[in-house]
Amino acid sequence: MVSNVLLILAFVCAIWISAVAQGSPPPGRLIVQRVPNFGWNLAFHLQIDGMSVANIVQGRRFDGWVPAGPHVLTVFKVPYASLSEPTYATVNVQPGWTYVFTATWDSNLVFLRPAGAWLSPGEIWQHRGDVY
Numbered sequence: 637m638v639s640n641v642l643l644i645l646a647f648v649c650a651i652w653i654s655a656v657a658q659g660s661p662p663p664g665r666l667i668v669q670r671v672p673n674f675g676w677n678l679a680f681h682l683q684i685d686g687m688s689v690a691n692i693v694q695g696r697r698f699d700g701w702v703p704a705g706p707h708v709l710t711v712f713k714v715p716y717a718s719l720s721e722p723t724y725a726t727v728n729v730q731p732g733w734t735y736v737f738t739a740t741w742d743s744n745l746v747f748l749r750p751a752g753a754w755l756s757p758g759e760i761w762q763h764r765g766d767v768y
Contacts, residue, residue, distance in 0.1 A: 661704040664729035667736045668709070668748065669697040680739055680746040683710040692739070704731045711739060711746045723747050 668682055670692060679693040685707055690698045691714050707729060712722040725748040727735050736751040 661731040663701040663703050664731060665699070665734040666702045666709075666727070666729070667697060667699050667734065668692065668711075668739060669736070669751070670694070670739050671741075674739065674741050678741060679714040680711050681714045684708075686710070702729055704729050709737065709748055711748055713741075713744070713746055721745060725749075 666684075668690075670680075674694070676694050679691050681688065682690045682692060682698055684702060689700070690696075692698060705728070707727050709725045709727060710722050711725075723745055725737065727737075729735060737748040738751045740747050740749060
């Protein structure tokens with residue numbers, strides 16, 4: 637368990653160091669989760685800037701690093717039906733910050749809503765890493 641934590645910490649540090657060495661700002665963290673009553677037989681597809689990143693099913697979420705800067709998040713129901721339109725949310729990622737979105741289901745559409753306030757690295761530390 638401790639070795640896994642140290643390995644993850646080393647990986648995160650390597651990403652930050654490589655970003656700084658290249659002159660680009662460090663990435664931000666993006667978490668997209670489902671509301672509990674989303675539906676056991678429903679999933680949604682997540683795209684970041686038009687690139688597919690995940691199909692999120694019951695009990696799963698997206699948790700990843702994205703480059704600093706503006707991004708467009710697109711979600712739609714899976715399997716895709718002609719009545720289901722994609723919806724969009726924008727986020728301007730700041731270096732080192734964590735952004736949490738929650739996917740909700742309404743009227744045959746999936747919507748992303750920000751889950752609370754954005755957290756700076758210092759605020760995450762104060763919460764002992766619990767961003768949920």
